[in-house]
Amino acid sequence: MFDTIKSKIITIVLLMLLMLSALLSVFTYIYYRNAKELIIIGRSFAVANFAQDINKEITRIEDGARQLSIAGEIYLNSVKNKKLAEDTVRDIVGVYKNSVGGGIWFKPYVIDPNRIRDCIYALRKDVNTVVIDRKLESDDYNYLSQKWYKEAIPKIKEQNQVIWTTPYLAQGGSKTLMVTAISGIYDKQGNMLGVSSVDWEIKSIVDSIKKIKPTPNSFVLFADKVNDYVIVSTDPYVDNVDLMGKSLKEFPWYSENIANRTYITYQGKKFVPYVKTLDNGMIIVVCVPKFEMFYYTVYHVICLFIVMILISFLIALVLYMSLNRNISKPINTLMEIANRISAGDTETEIKLEKPKEFAQLASTYDKMIKDIKNITRERDKIESELSIAKEIQASSLPSTFPPYPDRKEFDIYAYMKAAREVGGDFYDFYFTDENNLLFLIADVSGKGVPAALFMMTVKTLISNLAQVRYNPRLLIETINKSICTNNKQGFFVTMLAGIINLETGRLSLINCGHNPPLVKKNNGKYDYLELESNMVLGAFSGARFDIYETVLEKGDTIFTYTDGITEAVNADDEQYGEKRLKNALNNALDSDVYGIINNVKEDIAKYVEKTPQSDDMTMLVFKYNGKAPKVEHYNGIAKKENYKFFSFWLRATCQKYKLDKQLTQKIEVASEEIYTNVLSYAYEDGNGEIAIEFIKEEDDIELRFVDEGVQYNPLENKDPDIDQNPKDRPIGGLGIFIVKQSAKDVAYEYKDNKNILTLKF
Amino acid sequence: MQLELKKIDEAKLYVKAEGKIDLDSAVEFGTTIKDAIEDNDIADLVLDFERVTYISSIGLRIILELHQQMAKLGTMKLVKVQEPVLVIFKMTGFDKFLHIE
DSSP states (O other), X not given: OOOSHHHHHHHHHHHHHHXXXXXXXXXXXXXXXXXXXXXXXXXXXXXXXXXXXXXHHHHHHHHHHHHHHXXXXXXXXXXXXXXXXXXXXXXXXXXXXXXXXXXXXXXXXXXXXXXXXXXXXXXXXXTTEEEEOGGGGSTTXXXXXXXXXXXXXXXXXXXXXXXXXXXXXXXXXXXOEEEEEEEEEEOTTSOEEEEEEEEEEOHHHHHHHHHOOSSTTOEEEEEETTTTEEEEEOOTTSOHHHHTTSOGGGSTTOOTTGGGOSOEEETTEEEEEEEEEOTTSEEEEEEEEHHHHTHHHHHHHHHHHHHHHHHHHXXXXXXXXXXXXXXXXXXXXXXXXXXXXXTTOOOOOOOXXXXXXXXXXXXXXXXXXXXHHHHHHHHHHHHHHHHHHHHHHHHHSOOOSSSOTTOTTEEEEEEEEOSSSXXXXXXXXXXXXXXXXXXXXXXXXXXXXXXHHHHHHHHHHHHHHHTXXXXXHHHHHHHHHHHHHTOTTOOXXXXXXXXXXXXXXXXXXXXXXXXXXXXEOTTOOEEEOOOOOBOOXXXXXXXXXXXXXXXXXXXXXXXXXXXXXXXXXXXXXXXXXXXXXXXXXXXXXXXXXXXXXXXHHHHHHHHHTTOOOOSOEEEEEEEEOOSOOEXXXXXXXXXXXXXXHHHHHHHHHHHHTTOOHHHHHHHHHHHHHHHHHIIIIIOTXXXXXXXXXXXXXXXXXXXXXEEOSSOOOGGGSOOOOXXXXXXXXXXXXXXXXXXXXXXXXXXXXXXXXXXXXXXXX | OEEEEEEXXXXXXXXXXXXXXSTTTXXXXXXXXXXXXXXHTOOEEEEEEXXXXXXXXXXXXXXXXXXXXXHHHSEEEEESOOXXXXXXXXXXXXXXXXXXX
């Protein structure tokens, strides 16, 4: 599975990416933990900043209250110029654009002993317009009896102190939430003679606070701690409207030490409280659900992780596809082409342009294919030339069998199979004169073309020299000298040659370093002939050779072979061997020369099975049939008038071959009878041809009578009864009886529209 | 084949044959002797075969015809039959009925 470059690369990249992801995740986790802290701190800061802004506002309003106090003090200590005071108050209120209104309020009789109340109140109509509101100076309002005045007076203890009322709904139908900052007005002696107030609509703050929702399920509480008054809350689990103005104690999760708590548990969930106390004693508490606090963080980390893994796999996939296209596919293409080339297909073209590295490789491949094509073509040419050479060489060995059909004195058969296209083995035979036949078998050292050429030279040389009628010894020595002369390459030839006189059966055998032949004599069994093994031909120019002489009888057979036969190996590299060869011959003693060689061929084929042939295999068999039979012919028209010519010929022939009187008589008598039969019965017109063949083989005489007349077997007739009374004797039948009595054997056959009667004497 | 016919006594014919009695000569041999027998009322036929070297089945047939003819008329005998002819006579059983001396 990891065998391909592709898979290795992908695995490595994937591992690297996963490692990277893991590292990133570790860092992210560490970050996450820090992030938690940071978030907590961050949130704190956020809330703190928010509180800061509100504090600034509070400070401004308190400043406003103080300024109004100062204005009051001036009014008090001045010539009681109300108009001036009113302008001042108006100006001051105008400056504090967030205020709803502001005023100064004096204790009874402080300004004017006659007046119980003295106050100035400026009301903001819009951002830039502030007017004095005289309504509040009226008896209807009577500030002295107002709750806020009554509660404020005892709370203010020192100069510059500003106190805040509990939030309240404005009078008049607006129902906006207001809070008032009150400061004391003091005389030079430090007695508090009145208060200043600034009214502040805290709706905007409340709205801002309501918007505080750092996470989806966070909520906020805004309360006046000093006055124990809940101003606003966005707690989704309570009726916020109901709780407004109520004590903090009624707030379900609130506690005094909430600022010190890391978590509060509320509604089965943990919340992180962010508490900020404002300068005026108000508090903002933001509760963030714990799980949401880090929710995004965890969420982000996990998303990040998943995304990273997905990206890793995506990268791996892209890499896989890219590698596939850029490496695997071109390589597979090249491999496929290589396979096709080795299977013999050289016509394939390579089409590879991308990637560049492979384009280079592809063009190298292309060139290689062209070279292979050329080499193959050359090789094919050489092979075909070698095939032609093989044919030429094979046809130079005598291959017509029987080579001399009219020479009955012997039978000869030979077989050669080269191991390669051309071989080094050869055989040859020819008449050196009318009665002498030379036959030989030879093996040239080496294989292939050089050996084949040498073989052709030697073969020609021998046949030329053999015509010169040297005696066997001189012939061989001359052949050897000749071969040695032109033998720069140092080839040599082993050879077994025989020269036989067919008249007498006298045989001269010469063995030049060759395998001894297997000889069957006197109808016995084949055995290896022990004869002198002389030097091979072509080795030493002055070599002497010893000849082996013997006389062959009728039926004697000589089997010669080359070592390709005995050294043929089977799959176990064991040789066929001399013993098996001898047994193969002895297992079929009655075979003719063709049968002998075919038997050995078959036996070897069975032995080697599929093992290829490693050396040339050659065999030559010579069988002596004794002196040739003598054959005489007579042809003529079978007519009574012509009988004398036939008779004369027959007698002359018997005389020629010195047959004794009795035999001659028998032959004559029988022949006359047949002749008479033919002339009498064979042809309708009595004018048919008769052919007679006289064959003498040793002491056996055979007479063959052939005519083309009516199919008639004279032997079909019954023998006459020679004891019969002559009176009752039929005339016919006697002749054939005489024939049968005279001849040793009488045979009839009808073949090719010819009557053939064969008499043997 | 050469024939020499001599009438001896009243009705005796002495035939001296020389040569072969074969396809070539047998018929003529037969005809000549038969004619002589008829012409001369021969009752005894003597065939001198001293010089007859050969006889074939044709000759045998003629001999048989002569024998059958002479059996009605008188006698026939063969004299001085040589070995080759004798062999044939023996082979064919002719020696059993022919008067051979």
